[in-house]
Amino acid sequence: MSKVIFFECSKCGEKIAAGKPATVCPKDGGVLYARYDLAVIKKTFTPAALVGRRSDLWRYAKVLPDAEPVSLGEGFTPMLASREYRNVYVKDEGLNPTGSFKARGLCLAVTMAKAYGIKKVAVPSAGNAASALAAYAAAAGIEAHIFMPRDVPRANLVECQSYGAKVTLVDGLISDCARMVSERKQAEGWFDISTLKEPFRVEGKKTMGYEVAEQLGWKLPDAIIYPTGGGVGLIGMWKAFEEMEALGWIGAERPKMIVVQSSGCAPIIKAFDEHKNNAEAWANADTLAAGLRVPKPYGDYIILDILKKSRGTAVAASDAEIFEAVQHWARIEGVFAAPEGAASLVAYQKLRAGNFLGETDVTVLFNTGSGLKYIDVIADAAKKSATPQPAARNIGGIIGPY
Ligand SMILES: Cc1ncc(COP(=O)(O)O)c(C=O)c1O
Ligand SMILES: [Zn+2]
DSSP: OBOOOEEEETTTOOEEEOSSOOOSOTTTOOOEEEEOOHHHHTTTOOGGGGTTOOSSGGGGGGGSBSSOOOOSSOOOOOEEEOSSSTTEEEEEGGGSGGGBTHHHHHHHHHHHHHHTTOOEEEEEOSSHHHHHHHHHHHHHTOEEEEEEETTOOHHHHHHHHHTTOEEEEESSOHHHHHHHHHHHHHHHTOEEOOTTSSSHHHHHHHHHHHHHHHHTTSOOOSEEEEEOSSOHHHHHHHHHHHHHHHTTSSOSOOOEEEEEEETTBOHHHHHHHTTOSSOOOOTTOOOSOGGGOOSSOTTHHHHHHHHHHTTOEEEEEOHHHHHHHHHHHHHHHSOOBOHHHHHHHHHHHHHHHTTSSOTTSOEEEEEOBBGGGGHHHHHHHHHHOSSOOOOBOOTTSOOBOO
């Protein structure tokens, strides 16, 4: 592991001393990045040095902060070659602890909270970040305070309660949950680990970028499709590519970074289409893909900048398309994806149809979570769907779909 030499503001470039818990830039609220001395790290850390290392995200410990890991076996998830499309890979993040890629970010955030001696943390969440926080906080012996929309997928609530977290269900969206955390944190003594309000969730998520490169033989794909709520995964992967270039592992080439959102909550798509640098809050956000129901991502300006720099794009998927994609992936690939993850397939199909992507473009589709976390949501959508479900036969019991 390596020492964080300072935190750097993504807006004004201000350098902030490391060594104590950091939040956002005190001048302008900009997202802070952890910086390491990559020139020194480069001398011993090479792709060859990874051979034989542990097969979780801590294999990249040299570019992660110096602390005793609170680990549950996160990361190094499978990169599956698609059975349907040539040159397409499904990066299956559903195999992480607590069934989603959120494990990566919360693993690092909790590891650092423990290293700093923090006793209580709080998070607003669409669901999966809450489950991941609850698990890592339990493993670290830290108190977790969780604020989720009341209509969160059931698994997330049951998991959080099982891990012993203190859960508040809110009549509203993640933005309302965020407001509550922010209003109460000072009086309650909670450290706020909301998306992009501290620098280490990005550090955990960036390991997806290192993995994509390593699993494709240190050659970056032509495109990456990423289901975007707060955008931490996209931002983290972009940071990883910059670090890998500084380490001399790759050149200046970058994949086209492609955002997929739900048509029921698409602030980034709207801002991208209107050539804006910031997103407006999306009114009446509504989608079955709970993790994509983020009306105004805090790091909107970074996401939009990455889309521009990478010559990427932003695509919408409707709930009906997302549901069809969940079923299709399960049946064709054997991957039971979270609705957010299945949205990647919808985006890929649209971009192929519109010739933004071609058959020879190596494309990584992120399945960010397991469908097992959404049994209630998917069963509900199946009832409303036009696609008939195969009947289940149950001797002496009920016969019918699900
Ligand atoms: C399964 C899943 N996919 C994607 C997202 C969006 O992630 P991010 O907020 O990092 O963009 C979430 C967020 O909750 C999620 O749970
Ligand atoms: Zn700043």
